[in-house]
Amino acid sequence: MTPDPKHAWQNSVPVADARSLEEVRAIANKFFRKIHRRNVIEYAACLFVVVAFGRYVFTLPHILQKIGSAWIVFATFYAAWQLHRRGSAVSPDQAGQVPIYQFMRAQLVRQRDALRSIFWWYILPFLPGLIMILIGNGLVTPAGNGPPIWVRWLSLATMIGIFVGIWWLNQLGARKLQRRIAEIDALMEDES
Amino acid sequence: MAVSTSQQDARYLAAARAHGAEIERLARGYEADAELRRDLMQDIHAALWRSFAIYEGQCAERSWVYRIAHNVGVTHMMTARRRNKAPLVALDEISELIGPGDTEGEVGERALAQQLLATIHRLKPADRQVMLLYLEDLTAAEIGEVTGLSGGAVAVRIHRLKALLAEAHHAEEKRT
Numbered sequence: 001m002t003p004d005p006k007h008a009w010q011n012s013v014p015v016a017d018a019r020s021l022e023e024v025r026a027i028a029n030k031f032f033r034k035i036h037r038r039n040v041i042e043y044a045a046c047l048f049v050v051v052a053f054g055r056y057v058f059t060l061p062h063i064l065q066k067i068g069s070a071w072i073v074f075a076t077f078y079a080a081w082q083l084h085r086r087g088s089a090v091s092p093d094q095a096g097q098v099p100i101y102q103f104m105r106a107q108l109v110r111q112r113d114a115l116r117s118i119f120w121w122y123i124l125p126f127l128p129g130l131i132m133i134l135i136g137n138g139l140v141t142p143a144g145n146g147p148p149i150w151v152r153w154l155s156l157a158t159m160i161g162i163f164v165g166i167w168w169l170n171q172l173g174a175r176k177l178q179r180r181i182a183e184i185d186a187l188m189e190d191e192s
Numbered sequence: 193m194a195v196s197t198s199q200q201d202a203r204y205l206a207a208a209r210a211h212g213a214e215i216e217r218l219a220r221g222y223e224a225d226a227e228l229r230r231d232l233m234q235d236i237h238a239a240l241w242r243s244f245a246i247y248e249g250q251c252a253e254r255s256w257v258y259r260i261a262h263n264v265g266v267t268h269m270m271t272a273r274r275r276n277k278a279p280l281v282a283l284d285e286i287s288e289l290i291g292p293g294d295t296e297g298e299v300g301e302r303a304l305a306q307q308l309l310a311t312i313h314r315l316k317p318a319d320r321q322v323m324l325l326y327l328e329d330l331t332a333a334e335i336g337e338v339t340g341l342s343g344g345a346v347a348v349r350i351h352r353l354k355a356l357l358a359e360a361h362h363a364e365e366k367r368t
Binding site for chain 1: 304
């Protein structure tokens with residue numbers, strides 16, 4: 001006689017291995033430790049920028065350089081806060097509250113929006129500070145003593161290129177996420 | 193209202209006892225490698241335990257367990273896909289179960305379970321979820337409640353699945 005597929009499937013693992021609460025709690029704590037470690041790395045990177053530019057506030061000679069450096073320090077705090085607010089993944093234990101694809105869609109939309117708006121919260125906050133530092137650099141260097149003009153233009157172009165590159169890569173990522181969102185929308189609407 | 197730790201523990205233990213075997217079968221559907229599956233099972237149970245801190249009967253316990261477990265499973269699968277790029281197929285792209293059939297009785301049932309598992313491993317996420325939930329005997333409405341797929345999307349997949357299983361049944365009948 002041909003076996004019943006549902007019966008065959010359910011009989012493939014009829015009884016589960018028992019797990020102790022201690023074991024499960026330890027694994028759950030490991031998850032939180034991983035998140036904590038990631039946060040510490042992010043904060044350490046911020047601290048590095050803050051210390052470097054915080055020092056410039058006191059050591060650089062021109063007022064524009066000082067204001068620009070202070071601006072970068074605040075921009076770093078702002079970007080870190082935004083990254084935390086917009087970018088951090090929602091823990092899977094929240095997933096029971098809504099159906100699977102609704103939960104997945106909400107996460108993807110959140111990530112897509114963070115990538116799409118990267119200019120406003122990750123690039124723009126740094127620009128005024130960097131521009132002030134560049135102008136300040138130009139003003140404190142005596143004519144003829146500084147690097148040639150083409151070197152200054154090259155460093156400006158490199159900075160702009162890096163920002164454009166960051167923006168462009170994030171837009172590519174956002175488009176990729178949008179394709180996945182569209183796939184989920186098709187699954188959730190009555191059209192398949 | 194916050195759930196106390198003892199309530200959380202008690203709810204988790206009850207759910208793990210009631211649905212442990214289903215979770216293990218589900219994990220098999222998402223991960224073929226035994227070692228990696230052990231990690232996946234741990235992740236599912238950890239997420240479940242944490243989830244019972246906020247469970248207050250928002251939906252049926254079974255749906256709650258399946259939603260969490262499938263979410264962890266899909267995330268695991270998508271991460272694994274970065275290493276293993278073998279193409280996944282939709283249910284309508286396969287005409288028969290994957291893997292060899294076998295003989296009667298216990299051996300036949302085991303062989304069929306192997307074929308089902310091999311087929312599940314080739315499927316795209318939505319088809320995989322529907323097949324896993326269908327094999328656990330959930331109705332189309334229950335599958336919709338767990339996954340969030342539209343009624344039409346679930347119905348089409350169950351229809352294809354039934355055709356696939358019927359085909360396997362006919363092939364087996366012919367052999368015997």
